[in-house]
Amino acid sequence: MQISEVDPRDGELLRAWHDTYATAASHERPYAVPWQYEEIRAELLEPGLRRRYSVHAGVVDGEMVAVGELSLPQLDNTTSASLNLGTRPGRRRHGYGAAMLEHLEALAGAAGRTLLNAEISYPYDASTSADLDFATRRGYVVGIGDVMRVLDLPADDESLDRLAAEAAPHHEAYELRSYEGPLPDDVVGSFAALNALLEVEAPTGELEKEAMSPDVAALREEERVRTAQGRSWTTTLALQGDEVVALTVMGTSVHEPHRCYQWGTLVSRAHRGHRLGAAVKVANLRAFAREHPAARTVFTWNAEVNSHMVGINEQLGFRPVERLAELQKRTGGPRPATTPPAAPPS
Template sequence: MTLEITRIDPFDAAEVDAWWDAYAAAERADRGADIPVWSREETRNAMQQQSRTLERRPLLLRDGGTVVGAAGLALPLKDNTHVAHLAVHVPPAHRRRGVGSTALDFLEAEAAEAGRTTAQGDTSWPYELGSDGKGAPGREFARRHGYALALGDVQNRLALPLDLEVLDRIDADIAAATRGYSVRSWIGPVPDDVVEGWAILDASIDTEAPSGDLDIAPAKPDVESIREQEELLVRQNRLPIGTVALTPEGQVAAYTQLVVSGDDGNAYQWGTLVRRADRGHRLGTAVKIANLRLLQHRAPHAPAVYTYNAESNAHMLAVNTLLGFVPTERMGELQKHLA
């Protein structure tokens, strides 16, 4: 086998289609035919984005003109610029031939040439396999190539529609704890008068939430980055739904965001965080409930909400259990030091 690794033109429809076909085939083979993956058009629009915060390098893997896999390198440009995010997707028909290993070596070399010293990636496996993922193809591939499990996550799924009476009961239970705070929700971009507070929480979520052994530092709050992300959501036909809890002085004490895919119809939980000074007031529960109410009003036919949380994040997992989420899958955040 002579593996050809080429960077694709994100505006070449055929190349993007070939990349997505390999990616989706590999993911579904390992995780199940019904698992949620980025849609073809969501992927295409992300590849085409001219971002000031992230450089994306999508790559096709070919053997004699036949596409045998897809890969990707993502390089943060604003924060954690010592990190490179790597991804390799090889459909089952092309495995056990060195395709994945050769592609990973290539990605690591590209990352090192770009001055990155830490390589990170992720892989998912059935919940029943346990925290280590022993036996799962992606986990074993990563293990063989020196990638440690830096953080273990649990995917949880909430079937919709929700019984609103359940939300009413939880609201009543937390009313005393949240007294003095106000909750505000919206659909679409974050309102200008709260976006700075939102950006502060969003920038710190990767390090304020449990981060295990991940080699990352807090990001710098940046409203422009929030707006760039919102522009991409519009192009991807994704609908953001946001909620904040505000102090009596109008400061953002907590935030949460759901993003509804216009392609598969599911809602995906993005960040949820409560400011340290305001913890202990059940604000995480309060903002999630308000967001779920708005979700059911705006997207009543959404089949489910998917969320990921660190397995060590007992508090947020307890909130999810209270709301009716059930564990469905695990994800390992993997890491290898290149220098």
């Protein structure tokens, strides 16, 4: 198998890559949510301050049989890399996935990355999967287990009214504000500071993670890339004076307006106990629904052990549909990237 990086300016090749990626990601997964072609392309064309992102194709006899993604953080977590791979159904169990993984690991090692991150989805009622077994046999360790939940829209108004009413007496000292699209300058810095803690304030289990950089320029760049991807998003903040103390964000895209995503929700540690998580989620869900009436399904992920946030989501009407394992592998250090041999045994 010949593996090469895909040039995003080569539309034909990138579309072939995306077709293989989406087919592999959606195989036997009724709730799969692969990125759309335009979203991938826009991400690749904007190198970005926060990360370097590349996609890779594995070809056998002119057929693309495997794909890979590699993400290298640039402002924080600079010894880590995130990897994702897929093999076209019907071409599995020929060693193509193993070859792609070896290639991505080599690229990460050559970039000085020694902590590798991966995510694997599998059925909600299963304890493992072939993909999860594949990863653990190659040294990846599950650090935490998440659950994907979905909410059918429109949400139940009585449930939203009840949650908002129960929360209201506890957050009278705070102001709730909702925004569509890029945040105004007067709140973006405080938002960036709190948002940077998402990776370490949410449950992480045994995962090794650092807080993200609160770089406002990087955040503004991310907003521009989202717009180029055809995405739109709604943010609700809780403020005490000028300080953002709670946040939540939902997003959708012009490519799949019926689908939307609960991105991040976080309450500052110093301001917990005021029902701010429930307050901002209810307010944001309502604001989002007004701006995006075509949305029909919300997707969200929570750590199984995050009982507080799971409880709020269940009160909103979310139901579990799939599991997600977050894995890491610690490697020995840099090594040169090489093209793996063709079709090694699995």
